[in-house]
Amino acid sequence: MTEHTPNTNTPETAGPEPFEAEDWIRTFAVAPPEHVDLPPHHPHCLGCGPANPHGHQLRVRRDAHGVYAHHSFDSRHVGAPAIAHGGAVATVLDDLFGFLLYTVGELAVTRHLAIDYLAPVLLDTPYTLRSHIHSRAGRKLHLRATIENNHAHVVTTATALFLIVDIDHFLTPRHNASAATAPTTHEDQQGPQMDSP
Numbered sequence: 001m002t003e004h005t006p007n008t009n010t011p012e013t014a015g016p017e018p019f020e021a022e023d024w025i026r027t028f029a030v031a032p033p034e035h036v037d038l039p040p041h042h043p044h045c046l047g048c049g050p051a052n053p054h055g056h057q058l059r060v061r062r063d064a065h066g067v068y069a070h071h072s073f074d075s076r077h078v079g080a081p082a083i084a085h086g087g088a089v090a091t092v093l094d095d096l097f098g099f100l101l102y103t104v105g106e107l108a109v110t111r112h113l114a115i116d117y118l119a120p121v122l123l124d125t126p127y128t129l130r131s132h133i134h135s136r137a138g139r140k141l142h143l144r145a146t147i148e149n150n151h152a153h154v155v156t157t158a159t160a161l162f163l164i165v166d167i168d169h170f171l172t173p174r175h176n177a178s179a180a181t182a183p184t185t186h187e188d189q190q191g192p193q194m195d196s197p
């Protein structure tokens with residue numbers, strides 16, 4: 001039996017220190033030009049961090065509609081043979097949504113993510129990912145995304161609700177984690193509710 005090792009927060013995996021976070025967060029207030037690589041969320045971000053060898057190292061650009069990326073999943077992301085793991089696909093889409101924040105100029109985090117896996121996402125196959133802001137209502141950003149293959153077939157669609165947060169969300173993440181309350185059911189969280197026994 002393998003001994004369980006606690007996941008300690010090493011310097012490599014820890015979030016930015018408060019003074020670094022201030023600089024980091026400022027990058028989201030600047031709208032970069034279209035068709036050039038946007039900055040990664042963080043050097044070790046699982047979705048886009050160039051320094052994370054386990055990550056997807058997604059490279060994302062803006063256009064007039066939102067953001068887009070060209071991406072291939074590989075053997076690190078396998079689920080069923082030759083097919084990308086659904087969680088890996090979700091990771092990339094969540095991260096892609098996070099790049100829309102450069103077009104909003106505000107900080108926000110995922111509150112709700114829903115994905116339709118319309119067809120298998122194949123390994124070692126080029127895809128185009130696109131995301132845009134469907135609507136905004138106060139702090140609520142309703143977002144949409146697609147993954148399309150080279151034959152213009154959409155294989156995955158996703159929707160997300162991101163909620164705008166202030167800088168304290170990142171400066172005091174442990175405090176915020178302990179402040180979480182019981183989940184509420186919302187209309188856009190689809191699917192049947194579990195029956196009580």
Ligand SMILES: CCCCCCCCCC(=O)SCCNC(=O)CCNC(=O)[C@H](O)C(C)(C)COP(=O)(O)OP(=O)(O)OC[C@H]1O[C@@H](n2cnc3c(N)ncnc32)[C@H](O)[C@@H]1OP(=O)(O)O
Binds near residue numbers: 095098
């Ligand atoms: C900027 C840097 C980004 C960098 C990285 C990007 C990486 C990709 C994105 C991510 O992975 S982010 C990481 C994963 N997400 C999180 O860790 C977030 C964890 N959740 C939280 O910290 C809190 O739940 C959150 C800050 C998002 C919200 O807490 P709040 O207490 O501020 O919100 P609240 O629960 O009061 O809900 C605000 C509003 O949204 C509504 N709402 C919440 N969930 C909803 C839902 N599912 N559908 C519809 N409405 C919803 C809610 O009813 C309410 O409406 P009203 O203002 O009208 O009353």
